[in-house]
Amino acid sequence: MKPLTLYTNPQSRGRIIRWMLEELNVPYEVKVLQYGPEIKSAEFLALNPMGKVPVITHGDVVVTEAAAICAYLADQFADKQLAPAPDSPQRGNYYRWLFFAAGPLEMATTAKAYNWRLDADNAAAAGCGLYQDTLNALETALTQGPYICGEQFTAADVYVGSHIEWGMMFDTLEKRPAFTEYVQRLQAREAAIKANQLDDALLPEPA
Incomplete structure (x- = not known):
C-alpha cells in the first residue's frame, strides 16, 4: 500500500x-x-x-x-x-451535494459570518444566491433517507455533515430539525467519535 x-x-x-x-x-x-x-x-x-x-x-x-x-x-x-458505484443513480447526488457544500454552502455561511451583503441586488451574481435559498436547497438533500445518497453513507456525508455541524456551532447556519437530526446521526458513528477524540487530544491545553 x-x-x-x-x-x-x-x-x-x-x-x-x-x-x-x-x-x-x-x-x-x-x-x-x-x-x-x-x-x-x-x-x-x-x-x-x-x-x-x-x-x-x-x-x-x-x-x-x-x-x-x-x-x-x-x-x-x-x-x-464510501461513494456510490459509478453506474449508480445516486452517483449524481453524491457529486451534487459534495460540491454544493464546497461552493454555495461555504460561500453563504462565510458571508453570514462576516456580514457580507447578499440581497436581491447581487444574489444572482453570487454562486450561493440568497442565504435562505442555499439553506432550503441543503435541506432538500436530507430528504432522501438517513444520508445524502439514501441508505448509503458516503464521503459526501463526511464533508456536508462537517459543514452543517460547524455552521450550527458558529451560528452561521440555522438549527433546523433536519440539520440537527442529521448531525446527531453522523456524530454517533464510531469513526466520527474516534476522529474527534484523536484531534481533541492534539488541542493545546487551556491557559
Whole structure:
C-alpha cells in the first residue's frame, strides 16, 4: 500500500479528513502543522502554495481541498464503499451535494459570518444566491433517507455533515430539525467519535 500522510491542525478543516480516514480504516500518518511560520514554510508551500491544511500525500500524489480529498480517497479505496458505484443513480447526488457544500454552502455561511451583503441586488451574481435559498436547497438533500445518497453513507456525508455541524456551532447556519437530526446521526458513528477524540487530544491545553 502506498504511504498515506495527512497534514493537518486540530483547529482546522483537517478534522474532516481525519474523520474520512477513520471511516476508511486504513493506515495513515499524521503531521500536525502549527499556524504561523511552520504552515507557511517553504517545505509545506511546495505541497500547497496556499499554505493551508488539510493536505494529503498518497505515494507521490498530493491532494489539497477537503472536498477533493474526500472524493479522491473514496475512489482510491473503492472497496470501502464510501461513494456510490459509478453506474449508480445516486452517483449524481453524491457529486451534487459534495460540491454544493464546497461552493454555495461555504460561500453563504462565510458571508453570514462576516456580514457580507447578499440581497436581491447581487444574489444572482453570487454562486450561493440568497442565504435562505442555499439553506432550503441543503435541506432538500436530507430528504432522501438517513444520508445524502439514501441508505448509503458516503464521503459526501463526511464533508456536508462537517459543514452543517460547524455552521450550527458558529451560528452561521440555522438549527433546523433536519440539520440537527442529521448531525446527531453522523456524530454517533464510531469513526466520527474516534476522529474527534484523536484531534481533541492534539488541542493545546487551556491557559
